[in-house]
Structure formats: C-alpha cells, structure tokens
Amino acid sequence: MRCVARLIEVTDPEDPAVDDFRDLTTADRRPDRPGGRGLVIGEGRLVVERLLDSPYPLRGLLGERRRLDALADSLEHLDVPAYVVTPDVLAKIVGFHLNRGVLAVADRPPEPDPVRLIESSRRLAVLEGVVDHENLGAMFRNAAGLGLDGVLLGKGCSDPLYRRSVRVSMGHVLRVPFARLNEWPQDLELLGAAGFRVAALAPRPDAVPVGRAGLSRGRVAVLMGSEGPGLSEGALRAADLTVGIPMARGVDSLNVAASAAIVFHAMSEESLG
Amino acid sequence: MRCVARLIEVTDPEDPAVDDFRDLTTADRRPDRPGGRGLVIGEGRLVVERLLDSPYPLRGLLGERRRLDALADSLEHLDVPAYVVTPDVLAKIVGFHLNRGVLAVADRPPEPDPVRLIESSRRLAVLEGVVDHENLGAMFRNAAGLGLDGVLLGKGCSDPLYRRSVRVSMGHVLRVPFARLNEWPQDLELLGAAGFRVAALAPRPDAVPVGRAGLSRGRVAVLMGSEGPGLSEGALRAADLTVGIPMARGVDSLNVAASAAIVFHAMSEESLG
Known part of the structure; x- marks a missing residue:
C-alpha cells in the first residue's frame, strides 16, 4: 500500500470538508475568495497532473478511488487531503455528472509583474x-x-x-x-x-x-x-x-x-x- | 409592406407545420430522414443567410418576427414558409431557449462524387x-x-x-x-x-x-x-x-x-x- 496524499473517504455530499468543490458551475462567482473569482479547478487526470506540476498552491483533490489510484505517482509526498467518493456523491458535490472522475483545487497565486x-x-x-x-x-x-x-x-x-x-x-x-x-x-x-x-x-x-x-x-x-x-x-x-x-x-x-x-x-x- | 417568403404565424407549439424544427437536440437521430441524420439546421442570422446562399434545398424558416424582418432582403422571392413565433413558443418547439431567435431548415443535397x-x-x-x-x-x-x-x-x-x-x-x-x-x-x-x-x-x-x-x-x-x-x-x-x-x-x-x-x-x- 502506497502513501498517497491523505486519502479521506467522504460519503455525505454535504460534508463541509469538500466545500472547495461544491457547485462548480457557480463557484467562479464565489465572493469569499480573493478577487471574487473562486479557486482554480483542474478536471480530469491530464489537467490535474498539470496543476500538480504548476506553482499553484494545491489545496486538495476529489475523485473516485480508481482515478486517484491512477495519479498515485504524482500524489506521493503531497501533504493535502485527497477525498475519495463514489461517482454519485461526486455528482452531488460538484452539481453535475463529471465523467473525468477526478478534480484538484488550488489557490490563485499572485500574478507576476x-x-x-x-x-x-x-x-x-x-x-x-x-x-x-x-x-x-x-x-x-x-x-x-x-x-x-x-x-x-x-x-x-x-x-x-x-x-x-x-x-x-x-x-x-x-x-x-x-x-x-x-x-x-x-x-x-x-x-x-x-x-x-x-x-x-x-x-x-x-x-x-x-x-x-x-x-x-x-x-x-x-x-x-x-x-x-x-x-x-x-x-x-x-x-x-x-x-x-x-x-x-x-x-x-x-x-x-x-x-x-x-x-x-x-x-x-x-x-x- | 414587403413580400417575405410566406409569413405564417404559429401560436401552438404542437402545430405539425413546424415539425422540422422540433426537439432539435435529438433531431439528428431522426430515423425518418435519408441516412437517419435529420435535416440541415442553420441557427442565427449569419448562418441562416449562408444556408439561403447555399445549394441546399430550403424547406422553411422559423423565428421571432424582428429576426425574420432583419432577413427580409434575403427572403424576398423565396417560396417557402417562414413561421413567426414568440420566443416562448420557439423555445417550446426546439426544446431549449434559442437566443439567436431564428432558424432555417434544408434538405441534405446529394454529396458530390x-x-x-x-x-x-x-x-x-x-x-x-x-x-x-x-x-x-x-x-x-x-x-x-x-x-x-x-x-x-x-x-x-x-x-x-x-x-x-x-x-x-x-x-x-x-x-x-x-x-x-x-x-x-x-x-x-x-x-x-x-x-x-x-x-x-x-x-x-x-x-x-x-x-x-x-x-x-x-x-x-x-x-x-x-x-x-x-x-x-x-x-x-x-x-x-x-x-x-x-x-x-x-x-x-x-x-x-x-x-x-x-x-x-x-x-x-x-x-x-
């Protein structure tokens, strides 16, 4: 068994732990984030890997177990929560059916001069x-x-x-x-x-x-x-x-x-x- | 008053006259058309004008009055029905809100050799x-x-x-x-x-x-x-x-x-x- 971030199972779609991923179709309008523009969301394995490679401060991941397993190499030694959900719970959290099955969320870094x-x-x-x-x-x-x-x-x-x-x-x-x-x-x-x-x-x-x-x-x-x-x-x-x-x-x-x-x-x- | 195709007002979304435009999100799967691929639909003024300019055999138009009026020059002398509807009836016919407000439908021409x-x-x-x-x-x-x-x-x-x-x-x-x-x-x-x-x-x-x-x-x-x-x-x-x-x-x-x-x-x- 490999150590992959901090795997945390989530079964209740209302769990506040996954609030970063909630209602993604409206999240860009979240007023509680700097600039009111919400967090940076990466969807699907390819984009999640690019987010992990980027200088963006990672906050966490959310996905089906097999999708997170597929990212195991990239997740090693990362000290962020990785929330494991079923496809059904995932759809309830993000607000639509996401067939890419995995998401990562990061903070916006300061924009360069x-x-x-x-x-x-x-x-x-x-x-x-x-x-x-x-x-x-x-x-x-x-x-x-x-x-x-x-x-x-x-x-x-x-x-x-x-x-x-x-x-x-x-x-x-x-x-x-x-x-x-x-x-x-x-x-x-x-x-x-x-x-x-x-x-x-x-x-x-x-x-x-x-x-x-x-x-x-x-x-x-x-x-x-x-x-x-x-x-x-x-x-x-x-x-x-x-x-x-x-x-x-x-x-x-x-x-x-x-x-x-x-x-x-x-x-x-x-x-x- | 100019002669613009044959303007026909439609107030009942179930009117069979507008069947060509019905449920556009599934029309491409209509089995009753040659090849099962449905009709050729043009949406919005620009695309409708290109359809009118094309060799595709035009069957008719559907749109809000002001949208059809804006096409008056292109519609002159065309002998096809142009169905006039309110935005609400239009949405009910096509199956979604269409903010381009006008559609044309044509048959598929034979493909060139x-x-x-x-x-x-x-x-x-x-x-x-x-x-x-x-x-x-x-x-x-x-x-x-x-x-x-x-x-x-x-x-x-x-x-x-x-x-x-x-x-x-x-x-x-x-x-x-x-x-x-x-x-x-x-x-x-x-x-x-x-x-x-x-x-x-x-x-x-x-x-x-x-x-x-x-x-x-x-x-x-x-x-x-x-x-x-x-x-x-x-x-x-x-x-x-x-x-x-x-x-x-x-x-x-x-x-x-x-x-x-x-x-x-x-x-x-x-x-x-």
Missing part, C-alpha cells in the same frame, strides 16, 4: 477584449504548444483561470505565465521600452502578410483583439506594424484561436523547427 | 477519424477562410452537417464542398492519380516542418487525423511526405482545428497573400 514578464520573454501575445473563455483557453494551449513565453492581458479580457478556460487549455493556462496590463493602451509602451517589436493582427488592406513579417526574429509581441470588434484604435496606434492573415474572398474572419495558432507558428517556427 | 471534387480542386484537406463535431465545424471554417477547395472525409469522420458543426463552422460547412472516401485508405490513390501531392500531418521526428514543405505549390492534399490516435498506418503509408508543426518541448499536441489553421495557411498564403 508585467514588467518582469516582459523582461524575461522573447515572444509574447498581448490580448485585448478576449471575453470568450473557450477562446482564451484555446489561445493558451496554442501559446504553450508553439513556444510563446507568456501572455499579457489588456483591457476587457476574461479570467484565464475560469474553470472552462483551464479545461479547454488542457491545463496549459497553468504553465504559460500571464500578467495584466492595467493602463490601457499606455502600458503597451513597456514593450517598446524592452526592445519588443509590437505587431498588431488586423484585417487591413495595408497589413503585412503574417508569413512575411519576420515575426520569428528578435523580440516580438503580437497584439490580438476579439473576433467581432477587433483591436481598438488606441491599441492599433501603439503597434509598430500591422500584420494580416491572407483570407479567401467573402470570408470575414477566422476564429481568434485559429488566428492565434497561425501567428504563434509564424513567430516560433524558426526556433522550434 | 469525390473524383469530381478532386479533379476540380487544387487544395484539399483529407480527414481521418475526426469525430468531434466542434473540431469538424472549426476545420471547415478554417478551410473556407484559408481558401481550400474542398474536404474529403475518410474513415471514421462525423457528419459535418450535424447541427453543432454547422454552428461552429459559422455556416461555412455549407459552402465548402465535401465528399466521402469510402474505400479507406485505398481511395487516397485517387489523389495521386490526379496529380496531387499528399502530405500527412504527423508528429514524427523525420517530418518536414510545415513552413518548409512547399505546400503552396501545385496540387496539394493534406491528410489529418484526430488529436488522440492520429493517422492510421495505412493512411501514413499512402502519403508522399510527412509534415509536422514545430512544437515546444513537453507539449504533446495542438488541437486538431488549430493544427489545421496552421497547415491550411501554409498551403494558401502565396495565392491569397
């Missing part, structure tokens, strides 16, 4: 108005896979640590550092000051095709807006150049995460190839 | 085992935006006309021609016979980086599998070359639609740029 993130990076994405949690999660997954060093969140972006973003990112939102730019768009000047070229992605006739903009050279930050409104005038003015994705006639735009994949690939292909 | 689609195309995507309806829809949106001529569906792909795929594709699944390859992987020989180079996307150490594989030259078909299992051995053997997306260390894979965006861009950037 944007200046420090900029200084330590070569390739960054800067987002404005990306509200959709799935798109945001998908962009973090692309950023991780395509070797970006971090993400800066400008005005109007959602919380990347929202449960759905974490899930869609496959947990990569926990590995790609991000920071907020509070003065918008003035804080974009921090990038130029650190020697970054800032490339705004926008469907303009004078935009340089993304494959010919030399994005793989030097320090580059790509500035992306959301699908509908795109980037604000202020953000566009703060950029050094505008890049575009060549599109077929009669098609208005790609999904923002698909666009991000194309641009991040153009930024990184030389160094990863 | 793959040989003819191959002959008339220069850039094709060939999919194997893409089951997820959202990924499939997202891939069609990417194919439309990045100028592919068509999609060939190999073994194990879902139906691109499933309601969720239509929605995620933003209706582009109705504009990008697709055909099925029934003998798999033997039918891939049709591509070589038509002068196509077939490039398989696979994370292999000997894969050519996608940006350096000359995918924008000549007739090219890119062969893509699903995220987990990837391409089968038979499909990989049928390809002329293997291409890969350079990835960061420790990240297993991108989402299949994100990968498609990167590859389709590499195929088309020269001609659309």
Whole structure:
C-alpha cells in the first residue's frame, strides 16, 4: 500500500470538508475568495497532473478511488487531503455528472509583474477584449504548444483561470505565465521600452502578410483583439506594424484561436523547427 | 409592406407545420430522414443567410418576427414558409431557449462524387477519424477562410452537417464542398492519380516542418487525423511526405482545428497573400 496524499473517504455530499468543490458551475462567482473569482479547478487526470506540476498552491483533490489510484505517482509526498467518493456523491458535490472522475483545487497565486514578464520573454501575445473563455483557453494551449513565453492581458479580457478556460487549455493556462496590463493602451509602451517589436493582427488592406513579417526574429509581441470588434484604435496606434492573415474572398474572419495558432507558428517556427 | 417568403404565424407549439424544427437536440437521430441524420439546421442570422446562399434545398424558416424582418432582403422571392413565433413558443418547439431567435431548415443535397471534387480542386484537406463535431465545424471554417477547395472525409469522420458543426463552422460547412472516401485508405490513390501531392500531418521526428514543405505549390492534399490516435498506418503509408508543426518541448499536441489553421495557411498564403 502506497502513501498517497491523505486519502479521506467522504460519503455525505454535504460534508463541509469538500466545500472547495461544491457547485462548480457557480463557484467562479464565489465572493469569499480573493478577487471574487473562486479557486482554480483542474478536471480530469491530464489537467490535474498539470496543476500538480504548476506553482499553484494545491489545496486538495476529489475523485473516485480508481482515478486517484491512477495519479498515485504524482500524489506521493503531497501533504493535502485527497477525498475519495463514489461517482454519485461526486455528482452531488460538484452539481453535475463529471465523467473525468477526478478534480484538484488550488489557490490563485499572485500574478507576476508585467514588467518582469516582459523582461524575461522573447515572444509574447498581448490580448485585448478576449471575453470568450473557450477562446482564451484555446489561445493558451496554442501559446504553450508553439513556444510563446507568456501572455499579457489588456483591457476587457476574461479570467484565464475560469474553470472552462483551464479545461479547454488542457491545463496549459497553468504553465504559460500571464500578467495584466492595467493602463490601457499606455502600458503597451513597456514593450517598446524592452526592445519588443509590437505587431498588431488586423484585417487591413495595408497589413503585412503574417508569413512575411519576420515575426520569428528578435523580440516580438503580437497584439490580438476579439473576433467581432477587433483591436481598438488606441491599441492599433501603439503597434509598430500591422500584420494580416491572407483570407479567401467573402470570408470575414477566422476564429481568434485559429488566428492565434497561425501567428504563434509564424513567430516560433524558426526556433522550434 | 414587403413580400417575405410566406409569413405564417404559429401560436401552438404542437402545430405539425413546424415539425422540422422540433426537439432539435435529438433531431439528428431522426430515423425518418435519408441516412437517419435529420435535416440541415442553420441557427442565427449569419448562418441562416449562408444556408439561403447555399445549394441546399430550403424547406422553411422559423423565428421571432424582428429576426425574420432583419432577413427580409434575403427572403424576398423565396417560396417557402417562414413561421413567426414568440420566443416562448420557439423555445417550446426546439426544446431549449434559442437566443439567436431564428432558424432555417434544408434538405441534405446529394454529396458530390469525390473524383469530381478532386479533379476540380487544387487544395484539399483529407480527414481521418475526426469525430468531434466542434473540431469538424472549426476545420471547415478554417478551410473556407484559408481558401481550400474542398474536404474529403475518410474513415471514421462525423457528419459535418450535424447541427453543432454547422454552428461552429459559422455556416461555412455549407459552402465548402465535401465528399466521402469510402474505400479507406485505398481511395487516397485517387489523389495521386490526379496529380496531387499528399502530405500527412504527423508528429514524427523525420517530418518536414510545415513552413518548409512547399505546400503552396501545385496540387496539394493534406491528410489529418484526430488529436488522440492520429493517422492510421495505412493512411501514413499512402502519403508522399510527412509534415509536422514545430512544437515546444513537453507539449504533446495542438488541437486538431488549430493544427489545421496552421497547415491550411501554409498551403494558401502565396495565392491569397
């Protein structure tokens, strides 16, 4: 028998010990947490493992016994409670049937200082108005896979640590550092000051095709807006150049995460190839 | 007062006239339609307009009056019923609250012959085992935006006309021609016979980086599998070359639609740029 965290059986769905995991569909609105945004939840083995690997302060786990057993190697020497439940009790606690069968919960760590993130990076994405949690999660997954060093969140972006973003990112939102730019768009000047070229992605006739903009050279930050409104005038003015994705006639735009994949690939292909 | 299709008010949610729109969450399993796959449903103004523009035989519309009014230009001279309902009756008919407020329904047209689609195309995507309806829809949106001529569906792909795929594709699944390859992987020989180079996307150490594989030259078909299992051995053997997306260390894979965006861009950037 291996020592796996502290296994604690829970049979009563009302047990206060599992309050961190209660009613997950509304937990992001919990007012009792710093910033009112609730805890960071990882769902399913893959994402739970990424949460365990991350710098996020782990609070505990909840899952079916066989799912926790499958995580035994990662759980060894962890001094947190791991609550063992049946699928039925699990569904009652979280508020829906969870077929991934295991969850972990962590506290939000302090967000890094944007200046420090900029200084330590070569390739960054800067987002404005990306509200959709799935798109945001998908962009973090692309950023991780395509070797970006971090993400800066400008005005109007959602919380990347929202449960759905974490899930869609496959947990990569926990590995790609991000920071907020509070003065918008003035804080974009921090990038130029650190020697970054800032490339705004926008469907303009004078935009340089993304494959010919030399994005793989030097320090580059790509500035992306959301699908509908795109980037604000202020953000566009703060950029050094505008890049575009060549599109077929009669098609208005790609999904923002698909666009991000194309641009991040153009930024990184030389160094990863 | 303009003549807009045939406006018919419906106040009884049980009215058989609107049966095409009933219980949309289960309609895809309707056994009374050819192939048992139900009708093609477009939701929301944008997708409805794309359905009206498409070669799909339109059967009718259903929506709130202001939503149908907003479509007046597109509906002129159309000889199909347009059922006017309140939001409440609409929800009762379709089985959930639909905040897009308008739907159109069409019959499935006969699928094109793959040989003819191959002959008339220069850039094709060939999919194997893409089951997820959202990924499939997202891939069609990417194919439309990045100028592919068509999609060939190999073994194990879902139906691109499933309601969720239509929605995620933003209706582009109705504009990008697709055909099925029934003998798999033997039918891939049709591509070589038509002068196509077939490039398989696979994370292999000997894969050519996608940006350096000359995918924008000549007739090219890119062969893509699903995220987990990837391409089968038979499909990989049928390809002329293997291409890969350079990835960061420790990240297993991108989402299949994100990968498609990167590859389709590499195929088309020269001609659309």
